[in-house]
Amino acid sequence: MSEPLLSNFQAVLDEIDAEIRPLLGAGGKVASYIPALARVPAAQFGIALRTCGGEEACAGDAATPFSIQSVSKLFTLTLAMQHLDEQLWERIGREPSGNPFNSLVQLESEQGKPRNPFINAGAIAVADRLVTRGDAKGAILALMSSLAGEPIAFDDEVAASEAETGYRNIALANFMKSFGKLDNDVAPVLDMYFHQCAIRMSCMQLARAAAFLCRDGAHPIEGHPAVTTERQTRRINALMLTCGTYDAAGDVAFSIGLPCKSGVGGGIVAVVPDRLTLAVWSPALDATGNSLLGMKALELFVGTTGLSVF
Numbered sequence: 001m002s003e004p005l006l007s008n009f010q011a012v013l014d015e016i017d018a019e020i021r022p023l024l025g026a027g028g029k030v031a032s033y034i035p036a037l038a039r040v041p042a043a044q045f046g047i048a049l050r051t052c053g054g055e056e057a058c059a060g061d062a063a064t065p066f067s068i069q070s071v072s073k074l075f076t077l078t079l080a081m082q083h084l085d086e087q088l089w090e091r092i093g094r095e096p097s098g099n100p101f102n103s104l105v106q107l108e109s110e111q112g113k114p115r116n117p118f119i120n121a122g123a124i125a126v127a128d129r130l131v132t133r134g135d136a137k138g139a140i141l142a143l144m145s146s147l148a149g150e151p152i153a154f155d156d157e158v159a160a161s162e163a164e165t166g167y168r169n170i171a172l173a174n175f176m177k178s179f180g181k182l183d184n185d186v187a188p189v190l191d192m193y194f195h196q197c198a199i200r201m202s203c204m205q206l207a208r209a210a211a212f213l214c215r216d217g218a219h220p221i222e223g224h225p226a227v228t229t230e231r232q233t234r235r236i237n238a239l240m241l242t243c244g245t246y247d248a249a250g251d252v253a254f255s256i257g258l259p260c261k262s263g264v265g266g267g268i269v270a271v272v273p274d275r276l277t278l279a280v281w282s283p284a285l286d287a288t289g290n291s292l293l294g295m296k297a298l299e300l301f302v303g304t305t306g307l308s309v310f
Contacts, residue, residue, distance in 0.1 A: 009276075010057040013047050016300045017059035020045050020282070020293050028284030028292035031264040036161035037067060040266075042284040047297055048203040050211045050220065051276045062203040066281055067158045069263030070101070071206065072140070072196040073123040074240065079143055080117075080126045081232050083133060091181050092117050092125050094239060101246045101289065102168045104175065112179025116243040118261065121172045127192040128182045136192045144199060147209035149221045152201060159198035166194060197263075206269055206279035213237055213259075213271045237271055241309070248288040256298045257308035266291040270298055272307045 024043040031037040048058035080088050097115040099106045107114065107121050114122035130136035137154070144152040162169075173186045173193075182189060201209070211220030213236060217228040228236065240259035245252045245268075252260055258278075262268040266283035268291055278301060282293040302308055 012304050013057050013059040016297050030283045034161050036158040040283045045282040046203040047280045048207040049276050049278045050207045052215050058204050065200045065202045067265040068199050068201050068267050069197045069265040071261050071263040071267050072199050073118050074261040076126050077117045080129050092122050096242050096249050112176045112181040118243045124173050124193050128189045131184045131188050131192050137195050148205040154195050155198045155200040159195045162194040203279040203281050207277050210269045210277040214277050245290050246288050257310045262290045264289050268294045
């Protein structure tokens, strides 16, 4: 199917919203292991996109802010690649995990080296490298605010909730420390990790912030300054395609065919290289921890527009 004109994307998103609305609340479950997320009403859906040329479209609850959770791993990886590039991969792999995102078993068998930067252990390893550089929390908020073109902040309630109940993440960090894979004390690394997951943004802000990934690394607002190099951008998109949706990455590549990064807050960012970025949000999750209706919306978008990397 031919790609719609840019002016028609709004109609596409409106159609998707109309198809998704009747399904809200009918399936999936919000993330219950983080108390602050368990209280989020499930019957919400937003979708937004930004084209390479800077045009934007949105529908539904696209302006409602939510906890981006693991979608933040995309941006902390970007920040780490800016400063470390190849050195980053000395302690982090680049292979799909095939296991739950918080698996301890895999980390044990691989002697504390996370399989990729998008599982929890990998993102904690990235946070460690950022903490080494200084004010990691300030750096990630500065990056997100610059990319979104407006101030972005942490949700302190969510960060505190994660710290109080994040026993598995605490175990992962201590496990890596025991193998000598963390440079810093566990406490400041986890403080950074819990806060990055508690970044609060809307679909429209996320679509805008991730737009450098469809622009060969060019800043989505400022234009010419590079967020990442073309090579780094390709690598980030490749990791999103193979590792960005937990152990459902193969199914997502098969059914949607776009690089994606999801989070248990219900958000998903998707990239169509050289065309656009897309952000969807609906809090109810499927069995793999991905937004149930967010994934359906992405399938509808690809089916309607024919846009795919394949």
